[in-house]
Amino acid sequence: MTISAINSPNQFRGRISHIELGPVVSEVEVKIEGGIVTSVITTSSLKNLGLEVGSEVLAVVRSSEVVLARLYNNGATAGYSPYLD
Amino acid sequence: MTSIVAVNARNQFQGKISSVIPGPVVSEIWVETPVGLISSVITTSSVKELHLERGVTVLALFKATEVSLAKLQPERAGDPS
Numbered sequence: 031m032t033i034s035a036i037n038s039p040n041q042f043r044g045r046i047s048h049i050e051l052g053p054v055v056s057e058v059e060v061k062i063e064g065g066i067v068t069s070v071i072t073t074s075s076l077k078n079l080g081l082e083v084g085s086e087v088l089a090v091v092r093s094s095e096v097v098l099a100r101l102y103n104n105g106a107t108a109g110y111s112p113y114l115d
Numbered sequence: 116m117t118s119i120v121a122v123n124a125r126n127q128f129q130g131k132i133s134s135v136i137p138g139p140v141v142s143e144i145w146v147e148t149p150v151g152l153i154s155s156v157i158t159t160s161s162v163k164e165l166h167l168e169r170g171v172t173v174l175a176l177f178k179a180t181e182v183s184l185a186k187l188q189p190e191r192a193g194d195p196s
Contacts, residue, residue, distance in 0.1 A: 069182035
């Protein structure tokens with residue numbers, strides 16, 4: 031079966047640059063244009079998909095899982111305060 | 116109010132809000148970051164509390180465990196892109 035479309039806007043295409051193998055889950059770093067996206071997936075999935083360093087992948091995140099933090103002074107410090115301005 | 120010093124989320128991208136689509140309960144917020152547009156759906160209460168609007172600088176964060184991976188077919192020569 032081939033997936034032709036998914037409904038998530040947050041899709042990052044890249045290549046696996048590093049894999050930290052664990053017994054149950056593994057940490058996979060995907061080098062994308064402009065940065066790195068980290069994914070933690072089961073090691074079974076990693077093996078089933080035959081993923082290895084260099085594999086071309088699509089990293090997908092649901093919008094409802096994206097948290098926003100407001101920054102002080104336009105980006106100097108992380109964290110937020112609704113009472114600042 | 117306590118300030119956050121650091122957050123453990125692996126995926127953090129700073130950017131500016133490019134658009135806000137308001138809803139009665141949740142709102143969709145688009146953030147322009149170095150890795151492209153990131154869309155976030157958060158409660159409209161939060162949008163109001165944080166005064167989030169177009170042009171505001173924010174950090175978009177998500178946990179690595181929320182990132183799914185799809186394997187892509189290696190590109191073949193002659194394939195239309």
